[in-house]
Amino acid sequence: MSILIDNVSKHFVGFRALSHVSLEIPTGGLVALLGPSGCGKTTLLRIVAGLDRQDSGRILFDGDDMSRIHTRDRRVGFVFQHYALFRHMTVFDNVAFGLTVRPRRLRPGADEINAKVCELLTLVQLEGLAQRYPSQLSGGQRQRVALARALAVNPKVLLLDEPFGALDARVRKELRRWLRQLHDELHVTSIFVTHDQDEALEVADTVVVMNAGRIEQIGSPVEVCEAPATPFVREFLGEVSLPRAEAATLVRLPAKTPSPEVFGRAAP
């Protein structure tokens, strides 16, 4: 499923969140929306999901205008920064939710739901935890439940809003490698929002650098790093290096808030 964001603008009271943003994401792409907080990246993601409405412009999925389609009919999987798991349901019921709310004639049988949930929990490596409640899980586990829940409805698009933002550095690094592998297996068109340069460069095929409601540059991790299109991109990415390029040959300056993890990482 390809996504076309066509000239989208959005105002909130007193400030312009997005101005004339256009972006095309090919089927199976994994795109990072990267920028400082307040740059409009989350707003753009929420508009693609239908959780917010744009003031002008269109969102097209495979050429179909989604602007008037409700979130529940867009078939997007959305992973929230703070997981947004249903706190009164077990992990199993959380993952099964998208299947059990279907109209009766479209709802799979109990066995089928069971099998699907088990399959997904295996995929996110949480087989034994089906009967736990979200409050009994660690942050990384919760985020994987959220991902399994989003995948349960076979979404045509996967949207992740700062998916690792609330996790500690070690888990974050593990999970992002794992997300990359998962994407390579599933090939679901995915957009994820992050303010972490390393994360964007390591995980995404295409990095979209945003600032103040505009797109500054669209390019592969190599392109945005080696040929920054604007002074902003140069400054924003200047401090990081390509994770899979010859990291050793690049001068590594301290990141804004360097974590020991970042410094300690060995060049591959």
Next chain:
Amino acid sequence: MKHRLPSTVSEPAPVRWTLIGIALAFVIITLVLPLALVLSQALAGGVREFWGALAEPDAQAALRLTLTAAAIAVPANLVFGVCAAWSIAKFEFKGKQLLLTLIDLPFAVSPVISGLIYVLLFGLQGWFGPWLAAHDIKIIFAVPGIVLATVFVTFPFIARELIPVMQEQGTDEEEAAATLGAGGWQTFVRVTLPNIKWALLYGVVLCNARAMGEFGAVSVVSGHIRGMTNTLPLHVEILYNEYNAVAAFSVASLLMLLAIVTLVLKTWIEGRAHRQVGAPVMETVR
């Protein structure tokens, strides 16, 4: 608490015991003693007289009216409370602060004023009085007036209980449900309601207690017609004014029973809500 505080932060024993003593004495004088008195007075004439006062037709009529008023006021405020809390907690709109303030109005004004508002609106000399009289609709000094006054006075309980809980929970879970294909009603029943159920039940219990015990507002609009527009609290007052102490205290003990049931329910709900995994801690309104 099983663990005693370390002595460095604890007050000396005499201070502690004095404080506890004052609190205890206060509770006994203002709460326990009156309750004991109500019971002893009610049973002063023996159990037979006690039952007689309760079985008396006017007392029965008052009980029925009290139950009717509560049976209408509580569901009405349940629906209103959920709607108001939902819109305040989950949407941004102009006049939100005003709505919040208005919800508190019944707490702010004296119940007698609440009753008078209805008299001024629907009474014979009131705004709608002539029109109502022309159409032979009786509100003041009739059951509808009592129900209206009860609804007004108990208006804030459920909404006030829900708003902080819903605000704290935000809209993330509802949004997640929407992206998973759930409709509005499904989201409400399967996601929102389970998250607020204890706060909701708590609000209902408090609302019900107030609806059954309300005196001032109901007194103004009731007209005190025995067997017709007397609620239990009003009936108690009439009996007492007639120096029928045993009957008055017998009926009063019914209301006391309600209070005890309310307290037990409240404690039980709080216990359940705390035990439930991930459930938010509730706050009392007043």
